[in-house]
Amino acid sequence: MRQKPTIAQVAEQAQVATSTVSRVLNGGYASPAVKTRVRQVIRDLGYTPSLTARNLKLGRTGIIGVVVETSQSAWFTELLGGIEERLADERTSLVLGSLSPRGQYQPGSVWSWIRERRVDGLIFARPADEERALVDAAKNAGLAFACVSPEQNLAEATTLAAKNRAAGRELARHLGALGHQRVAFFGGREHSLTMQERLAGLVEGLRALGATLTDAHFTDASDGAAGAYHASYWLSLAASAAPTAAVLGNDTMALGFMRAVQKRGVVIPDQLSVTGFEGLPEAELYWPGLTTMAEPLRQMGIDACELVLGQLRSGEAGDPAEPAARDYAMRLVPRESTGRVPAERASSEVRTRAAG
Numbered sequence: 001m002r003q004k005p006t007i008a009q010v011a012e013q014a015q016v017a018t019s020t021v022s023r024v025l026n027g028g029y030a031s032p033a034v035k036t037r038v039r040q041v042i043r044d045l046g047y048t049p050s051l052t053a054r055n056l057k058l059g060r061t062g063i064i065g066v067v068v069e070t071s072q073s074a075w076f077t078e079l080l081g082g083i084e085e086r087l088a089d090e091r092t093s094l095v096l097g098s099l100s101p102r103g104q105y106q107p108g109s110v111w112s113w114i115r116e117r118r119v120d121g122l123i124f125a126r127p128a129d130e131e132r133a134l135v136d137a138a139k140n141a142g143l144a145f146a147c148v149s150p151e152q153n154l155a156e157a158t159t160l161a162a163k164n165r166a167a168g169r170e171l172a173r174h175l176g177a178l179g180h181q182r183v184a185f186f187g188g189r190e191h192s193l194t195m196q197e198r199l200a201g202l203v204e205g206l207r208a209l210g211a212t213l214t215d216a217h218f219t220d221a222s223d224g225a226a227g228a229y230h231a232s233y234w235l236s237l238a239a240s241a242a243p244t245a246a247v248l249g250n251d252t253m254a255l256g257f258m259r260a261v262q263k264r265g266v267v268i269p270d271q272l273s274v275t276g277f278e279g280l281p282e283a284e285l286y287w288p289g290l291t292t293m294a295e296p297l298r299q300m301g302i303d304a305c306e307l308v309l310g311q312l313r314s315g316e317a318g319d320p321a322e323p324a325a326r327d328y329a330m331r332l333v334p335r336e337s338t339g340r341v342p343a344e345r346a347s348s349e350v351r352t353r354a355a356g
Helices: 007-014 018-025 032-045 051-058 074-087 108-115 129-140 164-177 193-209 224-236 251-263 281-285 297-316 344-355
Strands: 063-068 093-098 121-125 144-148 159-162 182-187 212-218 245-248 273-278 291-294 325-328 331-333
Touching (some): 007 018, 007 032, 018 032, 063 074, 063 108, 074 121, 093 108, 108 121, 121 297, 129 144, 164 193, 164 273, 164 291, 224 251, 245 251, 251 273, 297 325
Parallel strands (some): 121 144, 144 159, 159 325, 273 291
16 A cells, blocks of 8 residues: 655655745745745645644644624625635635624624634624624634724724725715715714725715715614615705715615615616715626725735734744734726716606605
8 A cells, every 4th residue: 555645755855844845835935936846746746734633733723713793795705705715725624603693693603712712713804893802802812813894993903904085085086076066975883984984085085076965874784775774865855955976885785775766766877876885796787887986805805814824824933923904995986876967957856756
């Protein structure tokens, strides 16, 4: 029976030290030429490292946990795609922890991951105030972790977030170029850091153009139903006071808003322009296509994994990684849901029909 090749044999044929082979296998630093040579020898020999032995030696589980309030959102699906892409090249498994799997907040499983050290690291997706205790516990336990788009200030944590304030300003410039002077913002949770930054940027951008934010309203949710709720408010306004553009705090709310006003006869963008944030695939599939500020969600997922893996590598070297912060520019994606400001008479006529 043929013996399994060893790491020493790989090192010998690749003409490197066994520690170099180990670094290549674990995603550590090595020159591109060395990586190519080592990987070719691994393929030629059919070498497969023992994950169990490695994890036992390092006191590891070989598992990264992803924590999110609910996994049933298009935003999270995009982020998760990047996480899975990065981990595909690692000998690391992924577990998912939904904090509200039945509509009620149930963080017990994540607490057990931390207390019992059942994971090597954690990625928190949109951690809000309720998750601060979990984040603090992960830090105190010495776990590698990163927070993507936190809804609270987490200066002591490694964070990845979109430049929401700048995105709000960019959206204001887009609407201003179309002649809109009356703009409303409809958001989710009022205390959400993301919502507040998007609103602040929008206000700044409109002020620079001499335009006005006529309304700013929030709900306790950020789904399509919340968008429909905001739509009912817009429909209740007098034509002379109604905003000609509605900026929703995210794409999901924007699509719910559009569907609700269209059901009442409002023609988009002829009588009303609508925009969102995030850049979800559904925004392009809907008609009219939704103008949005797109987040690089897949890249953020890839980078979150890389930061957690980097912390683990730093821990192996005995030099803990310092908390880092990465900011990501958002990209304006103009589509059919925004157009030039409507004539006052046309707006009045459609609102009369919608109210009837």
